Amino acid sequence: MKAPQNMPARFQRYTSEQASADEKESFIELVRSREAVQEEFVRAGIERRGALLIFGFVGESLAGVAALKVPSKSYRSGLSRPQKSGYPLPQQHFPFELGYVAVAKDHEGRGLGTDLVREVVEVSGGKGLFATTSNVGMLEHILPRFGFKRVGQSWAGQQSSEPQITYNLHLLVRHAKN
Numbered sequence: 105m106k107a108p109q110n111m112p113a114r115f116q117r118y119t120s121e122q123a124s125a126d127e128k129e130s131f132i133e134l135v136r137s138r139e140a141v142q143e144e145f146v147r148a149g150i151e152r153r154g155a156l157l158i159f160g161f162v163g164e165s166l167a168g169v170a171a172l173k174v175p176s177k178s179y180r181s182g183l184s185r186p187q188k189s190g191y192p193l194p195q196q197h198f199p200f201e202l203g204y205v206a207v208a209k210d211h212e213g214r215g216l217g218t219d220l221v222r223e224v225v226e227v228s229g230g231k232g233l234f235a236t237t238s239n240v241g242m243l244e245h246i247l248p249r250f251g252f253k254r255v256g257q258s259w260a261g262q263q264s265s266e267p268q269i270t271y272n273l274h275l276l277v278r279h280a281k282n
Contacts, residue, residue, distance in 0.1 A: 111162050111163055113160045113161065113162050113168070113214075113216055114160075114161050115159065115160050115161075115219070115220075115223050116158075116159045117158055117159075117223070117227060119155065119157070120150055120151050120152070120153075128157075130159075130169075131146075131150060131157055131159065131169045131171075131204070132150070134168070134208060135204045137206070137208075137209075138206040138207075140206070140238070140239070141203075146204060149171065149173055149203065149204070150171060150204075152173065152174045153174065154174040155172065155173055155174055156171065156172040156227055158170045158171065158220055158223045158224060160207075160216055160219065160220055160223075162211055162214075162216075165211075167208050167216055168205070168207040168208060168211060169205075169206050169220070170203070170204055170224050171204045171224070172200050172227050172228055173200060173201040173203045173204070175193075177195070180193045180195065183234075183275060187259065188259045188273075188275075189258075189259065189275035190256045190257050191256030191257075191277075193234055193275075197280070198233060198277060199232060200228050200231055200232070200233050201234050201235060201236075202221065202228075202233050202234070202247075203236075205217060205220050205224075217242065217246055218246050221247065221249075222250070225250050225278070230280060230281040230282070231280050232277065232279050233277070234275060235275075235276045235277075236273050236274065236275055237273070237276070238261060238271045238274070243274055243276070247278075251278045251279070251281075252276040252277065252278045253277060253278075254274055254276050255275055255277050256275045258274050260273070261273040
């Protein structure tokens with residue numbers, strides 16, 4: 105049953121240790137369904153120590169997800185390479201990544217993506233964040249509202265379901281707020 109258009113979203117936050125196996129699978133499935141990130145990377149990312157999973161519900165329906173990620177050293181340095189962004193991401197300045205923002209198709213256009221980003225920014229405690237995206241709405245509208253700035257150069261990414269299709273990825277950073 106589809107929730108009414110005006111029903112407000114409610115959010116739940118879980119560490120990977122707190123989330124049930126079913127909750128993790130629902131999170132992974134929603135991100136996978138939007139084809140932005142390969143499933144194996146989502147599985148590994150949500151299990152990293154310190155990750156925080158955000159679930160957005162409209163009525164009883166899972167409408168969107170996002171995460172405060174703790175990026176690995178190798179991932180962070182990979183993004184900083186000249187073939188990718190070419191922009192340094194020192195852990196002391198950007199300890200977290202905003203990631204896996206996904207809104208279910210039947211809940212698009214209601215501001216849920218903005219609300220999910222707001223939740224992640226809030227739980228970051230004012231620490232520096234970075235995000236990567238190819239989504240024009242996130243890049244040009246949502247992330248800038250929260251102080252994210254595009255840095256470095258864009259690079260070619262691949263769609264998870266069709267690796268022969270490429271798109272431009274962009275790095276954005278949000279400096280720590282004192």
